[in-house]
Amino acid sequence: xxxxxxxxxxxxxxxxxxxxxxxxxxxxxxxxxxxxxxxxxxxxxxxxxxxxxxxxxxxxxxxxxxxxxxxxxxxxxxxxxxxxxxxxxxxxxxxxxxxxxxxxxxxxxxxxxxxxxxxxxxxxxxxxxxxxxxxxxxxxxxxxxxxxxxxxxxxxxxxxxxxxxxxxxxxxxxxxxxxxxxxxxxxxxxxxxxxxxxxxxxxxxxxxxxxxxxxxxxxxxxxxxxxxxxxxxxxxxxxxxxxxxxxxxxxxxxxxxxxxxxxxxxxxxxxxxxxxxxxxxxxxxxxxxxxxxxxxxxxxxxxx
Numbered sequence: 001x002x003x004x005x006x007x008x009x010x011x012x013x014x015x016x017x018x019x020x021x022x023x024x025x026x027x028x029x030x031x032x033x034x035x036x037x038x039x040x041x042x043x044x045x046x047x048x049x050x051x052x053x054x055x056x057x058x059x060x061x062x063x064x065x066x067x068x069x070x071x072x073x074x075x076x077x078x079x080x081x082x083x084x085x086x087x088x089x090x091x092x093x094x095x096x097x098x099x100x101x102x103x104x105x106x107x108x109x110x111x112x113x114x115x116x117x118x119x120x121x122x123x124x125x126x127x128x129x130x131x132x133x134x135x136x137x138x139x140x141x142x143x144x145x146x147x148x149x150x151x152x153x154x155x156x157x158x159x160x161x162x163x164x165x166x167x168x169x170x171x172x173x174x175x176x177x178x179x180x181x182x183x184x185x186x187x188x189x190x191x192x193x194x195x196x197x198x199x200x201x202x203x204x205x206x207x208x209x210x211x212x213x214x215x216x217x218x219x220x221x222x223x224x225x226x227x228x229x230x231x232x233x234x235x236x237x238x239x240x241x242x243x244x245x246x247x248x249x250x251x252x253x254x255x256x257x258x259x260x261x262x263x264x265x266x267x268x269x270x271x272x273x274x275x276x277x278x279x280x281x282x283x284x285x286x287x288x289x290x291x292x293x294x295x296x297x298x299x300x301x302x303x304x
Contacts, residue, residue: 068102069105071103072109076108096118098121101126105132110132113135119169125148125149126148128147128150129152131154141170142171143173144174144175145175151182151202155185155188156187162192175197181202187210188211190211190212191211193218194221201226204230205231214240216240222243223243225246226246226249236255
């Protein structure tokens with residue numbers, strides 16, 4: 001569903017005052033603020049589009065929201081069953097659990113929630129320093145986006161992402177978290193759709209040591225993680241496509257068994273090897289040269 005550009009700009013303006021982009025201290029900082037603002041705008045637009053599409057398809061959303069620690073405790077006590085299993089009450093219900101605002105700890109949620117056949121959004125928090133959900137075993141869609149202070153994500157007990165009852169949104173996203181340094185996905189074995197790790201500038205390593213299976217329409221997006229030095233997917237055997245961009249520190253690519261299907265753009269099925277990393281490094285050099293030209297033009301335009 002198309003979202004008017006005018007609406008996206010209005011949403012972006014809510015979180016990025018115009019005077020912040022008029023005379024930035026550095027072009028890279030300005031671009032990062034712009035990307036973060038657009039991320040929020042797109043996240044809100046995406047949520048609205050999903051809600052609208054769900055209504056048109058005969059679904060209705062059960063929205064659960066916690067913006068403070070007190071609200072999160074009340075939500076856990078009142079809305080999560082004693083066995084920790086959250087499933088839709090009917091075939092036309094979609095559960096959407098959103099945590100934002102000043103929530104500072106996910107301990108109450110981690111104590112109780114085990115499986116969620118729905119969406120879990122952890123987004124734009126200001127006090128949360130760790131996403132500690134090591135007891136979560138299954139979720140349909142998880143989005144960790146735009147959290148100011150989050151330095152670690154512990155999903156070490158998560159084994160599966162995605163549900164056949166709602167496969168379109170069966171994704172795992174970790175995006176725009178400026179202080180994120182550590183992500184644990186130790187037990188993840190199955191991913192129905194996409195994995196996107198984007199614009200986490202302090203993240204130095206990403207590993208999914210047990211991920212073996214992804215859906216036939218799954219893609220891996222590892223984008224704009226400027227400190228990322230290693231990627232480890234030692235057991236992953238196939239994926240529709242994978243994109244690694246703007247990660248200039250990457251030196252280790254461990255994907256010994258991964259194969260891209262022949263169906264993708266008519267390419268032959270092939271194994272990803274270390275030579276791919278060399279090609280990637282060459283592409284990064286070219287991209288850096290283009291970025292230098294862009295920065296020079298940018299500075300000339302802004303008078304820096």
